[in-house]
Amino acid sequence: MSTTSFFNNLNSTIVQLRSLLSNTGVYYARSQNLMNQDSVYGLTQCRNYLSTQQCVACFDVAVSAVESCSSVNGANVFLDNCFLRYENFDEFYANPQTTMDVGVAPTGVCSNQSSNEPTTFTQTVGELLTDIQVATPRTSNFYVASTRQISSGNTTIYAIAQCVENTSRSICQECLNTAYNNLHSCLPSIEGKTIDLGCFLRYSATPFFEGNQTTNIIPFLSEGSSSKLCMIVGASVGAGIFLLIVALSLWYKLWKKPKADEASDILHDSEIQGLINYTYKDLQSATNDFGDEYRVGKGGYGDVFKVILDDENIVAVKKLRVAYDKAKLEFKREVMLIRSVRHRNLLRLIGWSIDGPELLLVLEYMPQGSLDTFLWGIKQGTLNWRQRFDIIFGIARGLVHLHEESHVKIIHRDIKTSNILLDDDFQPKIADFGLARFQLEDQSHVTTQFAGTLGYTAPEYATFGRLSEKVDTYSFGIVVLEIISGRRCTDMNFGHDNHYLLQHAWDLYEKKIHIELIDQALDPNEYEEEHVIKVIETALKCTQSPASSRPTMSEVVLMLSSGRSLEPTQLTRPMMVGPDRRIHVNAT
Structure with missing residues (x-):
């Protein structure tokens, strides 16, 4: 093998893969270069919850990571959001019926932090993983994203499963069966994922995709699925509605008091030293219900609005995007930690609001805008x-x-x-x-x-x-x-x-x-x-x-x-x- 020729082919393959991923809606790409008999076959795949820009960016990171593999004729890079593979043979590339040829068993990677409610957490996550394990091979693109609520609390579990597109339904199912067995051993860790050449399975108590990016898996589940949701849907209408109402009423009575007490603790703490505790209604009114005419910026954490308060001070209000539970408590802790962080080159925090449906930060306003x-x-x-x-x-x-x-x-x-x-x-x-x-x-x-x-x-x-x-x-x-x-x-x-x-x-x-x-x-x-x-x-x-x-x-x-x-x-x-x-x- 000519090193120069091989790496020229490899560079060309990577350029082609990236070009394919740059097209909207493309999450899976293959490319090959066979010049001078130094063949390079490559494939890459992103998770379907990514935007095109995010997918390409993850691919770039994967390319960066294979530099340490410069002395070999093949490499695999596994990232949470994508993977990249190249080899000098085409068996994995050309034949979707080929079983995965990795030399070791699929690997499970587990978080070192366990759930505070291990029994319920393990049961719920196990059922969710079972459902997406069953549903994914039955979808057209071998991809599923789903969530499940922990019944004893407010935690939401996020999970995805994905198989390489250029495979078969049976191989996808076989790969996910093995992945499930490896991942189930992680429980009750709050996060786990599998590493395998043919499929990817991940769950987490922390959101890693948006709530509106889930897949309706019910049509893909068999009658014998373990999903509790399916069992409820399959119940008789009269008895199902009655039992659901009873369950919801009992759950509400158990849930309401601790949540009310928790919120009361926050709201009674009407002032964190050095900061103003604004009411949500005042900030909502000052921005005309956060209207577009007051919006001056958008960021990864949320939208920013220009607000003129009663004393004619101009401030910026950041409305945070929050997609996780117990956000108010975490928000309060962070505000308490940073309230005294003051420096001429740090944006000053003026106040906060926690009594409405969104969490708001009130910051000093910079008329020149961003760099x-x-x-x-x-x-x-x-x-x-x-x-x-x-x-x-x-x-x-x-x-x-x-x-x-x-x-x-x-x-x-x-x-x-x-x-x-x-x-x-x-x-x-x-x-x-x-x-x-x-x-x-x-x-x-x-x-x-x-x-x-x-x-x-x-x-x-x-x-x-x-x-x-x-x-x-x-x-x-x-x-x-x-x-x-x-x-x-x-x-x-x-x-x-x-x-x-x-x-x-x-x-x-x-x-x-x-x-x-x-x-x-x-x-x-x-x-x-x-x-x-x-x-x-x-x-x-x-x-x-x-x-x-x-x-x-x-x-x-x-x-x-x-x-x-x-x-x-x-x-x-x-x-x-x-x-x-x-x-x-x-x-x-």
């Missing part, structure tokens, strides 16, 4: 170098406060240009840090829930869920490259290369021409090349892999404050390729 509008929006090209550097430096100082100076370490997890707001003096303020998860001092954290934006997110977090403050360092580096270049991190077609921004920046750096990264909208008379080069090198240092090679944010502030450039030997290209769609065998 992205100045880089590639309607205000594109209007920032000079001094303003851009001040924004970079301010973001760094804000992250230092979150990581090191606050009473609790806060890892943002979603640093990006749309989460950087600008005040009238073009000083940056980091938004949405109040919705991050918290990490205690001197503790590492592994999360099973991805909460970032692919393209900005560090490879170890996007791929394996490993969370540390260095995840924010990586995202900061990407944002700096965007600020300097005026280009999105997902932009392509830099010269002759079909590369994304990060790959393009590293290519320029290794050719010692990284000064060419500078936005052409900047006046060359407004900046010193040596200064900009130092900032670019600092950004690249922030994107290195592994995470331990990245500086802390306090070290970044020192780098930006000092007058010296980094030595070239201090910088090493990330081990991941990033979203550039190609595998670089000799990358270091």
Whole structure:
């Protein structure tokens, strides 16, 4: 096998797979390249709850992960949201009747946290998994997403099953039977998933798809299914309605008092020190029932509205999207934790509202809007170098406060240009840090829930869920490259290369021409090349892999404050390729 020929074919195959996934509604793609007898057969599949953009982004992460497989002629990458496989043989590719050829049994991956009500949780999840195990092979696309409520509480279980599209119903069923046996051993862990070449099965007590993305599995269930819902539907109408009414009335009596007491505890706590507890009706009235004319932004956490309160203060109200139970208690705890987090480069929390159907945060209003509008929006090209550097430096100082100076370490997890707001003096303020998860001092954290934006997110977090403050360092580096270049991190077609921004920046750096990264909208008379080069090198240092090679944010502030450039030997290209769609065998 010619290494050069094989990897040329592999790169071509990956480009073709990505192109196919870029079409709306395509979740499964195959491609092959047979030049010079160095065959490459590849396939990839995304979960059907993803958007096209999310699917392609997950594929990019999978491509990045196979760089460590550069010495072999096949690889498999399993991620929560997608998988990628390539080999130099076509048996798995061409024949849907072929049984899966993985050398080990399907693997179950279980959370180390158990449910507080193990018996009921195990029973409910077991029934849900059984139902989707039965239903999935009977669907046209071998995919099911379903939810189930825990009867003794307010927990909702989310689960999906998916088989490779180019297989048969019998092989899909066989694969899911094995996957179910492996996954059932995880219970009563609150989350579990299986790893297998032919199918994927996952459940979680934390939402990982929207409630309106479920599949109606009832038509696909056999009469003997274990689903309690099916048994209720199959009951006689008169007796079924009577029993249902009795059950609901008993459940309501048992449920109402603790829920009322719980809500009372929250609402009687009418003020968290330093914050204003607004009523939902007042904020609803001030926004004309959250009308579109008051909406000034949309984000991953919710919509933002511009509000003028009685004292003529202009504030921003963020209406949170919440899709999990006991949200009010968690919301209150987070507000209590962040109420005293104040810094000139962090968006200030003014108040909150918890007494209505939505959870609301009241924040200081930034009339200039978000940074992205100045880089590639309607205000594109209007920032000079001094303003851009001040924004970079301010973001760094804000992250230092979150990581090191606050009473609790806060890892943002979603640093990006749309989460950087600008005040009238073009000083940056980091938004949405109040919705991050918290990490205690001197503790590492592994999360099973991805909460970032692919393209900005560090490879170890996007791929394996490993969370540390260095995840924010990586995202900061990407944002700096965007600020300097005026280009999105997902932009392509830099010269002759079909590369994304990060790959393009590293290519320029290794050719010692990284000064060419500078936005052409900047006046060359407004900046010193040596200064900009130092900032670019600092950004690249922030994107290195592994995470331990990245500086802390306090070290970044020192780098930006000092007058010296980094030595070239201090910088090493990330081990991941990033979203550039190609595998670089000799990358270091």
